Amino acid sequence: MKYMSITKRWFLTVASLVFAVLVAVAFLVYSLVMNYYYGAARMTVEAMNAGEINSIFSLYGASNSGFEDAARNYAENFQNKDKLAVWVINSKGKVIVSSNGFSISDDVSMPDYSDALSSPDGTARWTGELPSGEKIMAYTCTYHYNSGDFGGALRYMVSMDAIDAQMRIVAVIIASVFIIIFSFLIVSGTLFLRSITNPVRNIGEAAKKIAAGDFEANIDHYPYNDEIGELCTTINEMADKLGETERLKNDFISTVSHELRTPLTAIRGWGETLQQIGDSDPAMTKRGMDIIISEATRLNDMVEELLDFSRMSSGRMKLNREKIDFLAELDEVVFSFKERSIREGIEINYNVPTFPAPGTGDPARIKQVFINVLDNAMKYTEQGGKIGVSAEMPSPSELIVTVTDTGCGIAPEDLPHIKEKFYKANNTVRGSGIGLAVCDEIMNLHEGRLDIDSVYGSGTTVRLTFPLETAAKEKENE
Secondary structure (H helix, E strand, O other), X not given: OOOOOHHHHHHHHHHHHHHHHHHHHHHHHHHHHHHHHHHHHHHHHOOOOHXXXXXXXXXXXXXXXXXXXXXXHHHHOOOOOOOOEEEEEEOOOOEEEEOOOOOOOOOXXXXXXXXXXXXXXXXXXXXXXXXXXXXXXXXXXXXEOOOOOEEEEEEEEEEOHHHHHHHHHHHHHHHHHHHHHHHHHHHHHHHXXXXXXXXHHHHHHXXXXXXXXOOOOOOOOXXXXXXXXXXXXXXXXXXXXXXXXXXXXXXXXXXXXXXXXXXXXXXXXXXXXXXHXXXXXXXXXXXXXXXXXXXXXXXXXXXXXXXXXXXXXXXXOOOOOEEEEHHHHHHHHHHHHXXXXXXXXXXXXXXXXXXXXXXXXXXXHHHHHHHHHHHHHHHOOOOOOEEEEEXXXXXXXXXXXXXXXXXXXXXXXXXXXXXXXXXXOOOOOOOOOOHHHHHHHHHHHOXXXXXEEEEOOOEEEEEEEEEOXXXXXXXXXX
């Protein structure tokens, strides 16, 4: 697609449209002013009507000498000589007298006189130039005797040179206003467009840097609090979050690499040891095989956790739902941690109701959540510490499982991010940083909730809320 800048598009659309509108308005204003002046001139020359002319010339009779006497008397006593010139034309079409006293040649062109002779009302108007070059507006009014015979005509003329000179001034004023308005539009539009295009250009350059992996790129010095300012802020926040995600991803890769290397080193070391001793030391062989199996299981758990994270990220995590007892699943998990708690010197206090907590869910995923939460409690609790596991049903349709520990706790600044992928609040403890993110997704898929509260240095409380199937629901399903 051919590139076209915002400025060019603006000039091709808005500026050209405004230019056309201004031209139309200027032409309209000029036309209105010209019509006003020309209309005033027309009213001036048409002020005398045929009735008044008849009343003036009827006093002198129907003879030629009487008409000529009336014409001279009318011309001499014409009161509007400062505005109009008047010619008196006899019945033969000859100008016999003029108000300015000059004689008029017989070959002078009088189109309005010719039109008045054929006009129904005996009048006609014409605008044109005299042989001298003066532009005039002429109005001819014919005269008939009482007998009906044609007696002559009076031709009134007003000079249009002054009006045209005034119209030229008006045209200059209109053109000047047009130029000022359009120039102001161009200047203000250009400045406004620059206030948009320059930041947009900076945004584009910053976006290219971010796309290339430079998450330190920021958009600074935008002075306005508007949509572009909001966009700049959003892009800066996006760059910061991408940079943080990149850092967490790198830490995650480093952590996972270290987590994988540890059991692999143990497996390889014990494999080489068993290969060397052969069958000579059955006790050592058994111990080595136990360690290899334990580390292989640990590797498998890590790989499964990574696969779960991949499924969660791509939206492919599925549940194998069936009717389960949440407390029964919890009981199995707590029991599996008993031996570890004894080995690590951590006391587990288990207190749950004896009645069932029926619901629908994926038992393997539910156990995965319980295991992850208890494993975190064990990892962050030192020897001699305590872990409490309890459950309550605040309503027949809800189960809340609470796991508390007396471990190191979570810092306030880390707590809001603890369920984010790759995030680790404490890098001194083993783990990939994706376990809680996966657990949170599993709880959401079960229409449940995972909440974490913590006091730094005192311990952490995790609450798992599950929806239960009440007797009414079961009856309704039947």
